[in-house]
Amino acid sequence: MKVFISADIEGTAGIAHWNEAERTHPDWAEFRALMTGEVVAACEGARAAGATEVVIKDAHDSGRNLLLDRLPDYVRIVRGWSGHPDEMMFGIDAGFAAAIYTGYHSKAGAEGNPLAHTSNLRISRLLLNGEVASEFTFNALCAAGYGVPSVFLAGDVGICAEARAMVPGLATVETLDGRGRAATSISPAWSRRLIREGVAAALSGDFAQALPATADRYEVVIEFSTPTEAYRAAWYPGARAHGPRAVAFEHREFSEILRALLFLKV
Structure with a gap:
């Protein structure tokens, strides 16, 4: 079983400020480590469920955030940005059994995360067929285009609720809840445990139908x-x-x- 992970940072447990997500700021070192920890937990959960290979797309900012020496030996990682339209899902194809998302965050215009945005800070809102959309909206549909179900997401409370509503049967771990410029988070250690267990359970069940609805146009x-x-x-x-x-x-x-x-x- 091959599993694809799209990893972001703004929904990582503990994060609350843009300084913590920007590689030029000293705070980034701590939070890239926390981002890596959640990704490793997802890999371990996938392995426990029988995954033989995990491909990770480092999908935040430069695409060069994860601490590579901490990744398991059954992992391949996509770093940087190819210029392919799949962007945060680059590397996925029809050969994957499932897609997993870590560190995901609320959409632009939402209040559930002080770092809420969609794609970049020049965009105030992004809509798809009349509904305000998140990065997950587009990424889950991208995966579905290859026939790959989206089975698990870890991120803030808002994006977890949106993901569950969009994809039947998708499991989530709520890492934080934002209010204004503040965020109330579970501990990183607890987040890693929940992610590890949640991914293992999601991939051990019947997830073939965990696909978002598609449209004619x-x-x-x-x-x-x-x-x-x-x-x-x-x-x-x-x-x-x-x-x-x-x-x-x-x-x-x-x-x-x-x-x-x-x-x-x-």
């Missing part, structure tokens, strides 16, 4: 923080202005939505 709307960003993005082929700070793009294939996003949001 998709429309993505990006609401930027400034009108200048929207003006630039509107020049992408097929994109159109959608108000003073937003652009829209639609297509019947979700893979084309991901391709467009790669260029629209930069």
Whole structure:
């Protein structure tokens, strides 16, 4: 059994400030270690359930966060950014049995995490078919495009609730709950234990149907923080202005939505 892990940091237990997520700040060293610990716990849970191989996409910022010497020997890791439209899911394919997500966070505009955002801080909201979407929204649909179910997510309370509503049967571990600029978190040690046990249980059950609903056609709307960003993005082929700070793009294939996003949001 091959398992894919997409690892972010802003939903890691204990995190509360952007300094802790930015590699140029001294605080980052501590929180990259905590991010790595949660990923290792997920790997151990997958192994306990029978995984023979785990592929990890380091999916935060530079894509070079995880402490490699702490990873088990049955792991392969994707570091950096290839430029492929799968982005945070790059490396996944139809050969994987399941997708797992660690360190995930609430979407832009949400209040459940002081670090809530979607993709980057230039975007105020990202909508898919009229609903405000998170990074998980797009990543779970990306996995589903390869026929890979999403079975487990660890992150803040808001993204856990969204993920459970989107994917039937998906298991979660709630690491923290944000209020304003503060976050109330479980301890990192407890988070690692829950992740290890949660992943093992999720992969030991019947998870084949843990797939999000798909649509006949998709429309993505990006609401930027400034009108200048929207003006630039509107020049992408097929994109159109959608108000003073937003652009829209639609297509019947979700893979084309991901391709467009790669260029629209930069």
